[in-house]
Amino acid sequence: EMQLVESGGGLVQPGGSLRLSCVASEFIFTNYGLHWVRQAPGKGPEHVSAVSTNGDITYYASSVKGRFTISRDNPKNTLYLQMGSLRPEDTAVYYCASDAFHTWGQGTKVTVSS
């Protein structure tokens, strides 16, 4: 069964940076586009970013464009989200998900606060 495990969340001050990782197992990593989805406390999910199978096509929500960078390392079966210029409104649980959101990780919590 496909598995995704996120890490890298934590408490960061406004304006700071953080890199999230998502390690995949039990599936052919290079066959799937991947997504980052976040969910602020008490809110619905928000599609943040996506990357194609070989990394050449990316998508960013307008709320993070220019501040976040998605990338993937296929030999390491790992997806990344480099987050910069963080704002309090970026506080959320961040999930990685497989193509068409069939599989989700357990999430990693990011808190942006002074």
Add this chain to the structure above:
Amino acid sequence: QSALTQPPSASGSPGQSVTISCTGTSSDVGGYKLVSWYQQHPGKAPKLMIYEVSERPSGVPDRFSGSRSGNTASLTVSGLRAEDEADYYCSSYAGSNNYIFGTGTQVTVL
């Protein structure tokens, strides 16, 4: 783009059916056969229950069904059980690699 619109809550007694709506536009729900539904229990990740409007992933009970009419998609849970009590979200492809999620519906089993 705005979130898809769902009713905040829905409820039913065990064994009954409950239907949740998800309203978008012709640029998302009505324009692509890529509407999905997710179940989320407190503190857990969302779980895919329906994809491509009406398809069920393996392991999801056939008590869960999806449909679409125009710009509104629906999820029906038949034969309600206590474990169906959760938040439910819809999502739709909206073009240019963008997906939009719904506002969420809290389902209560009375």
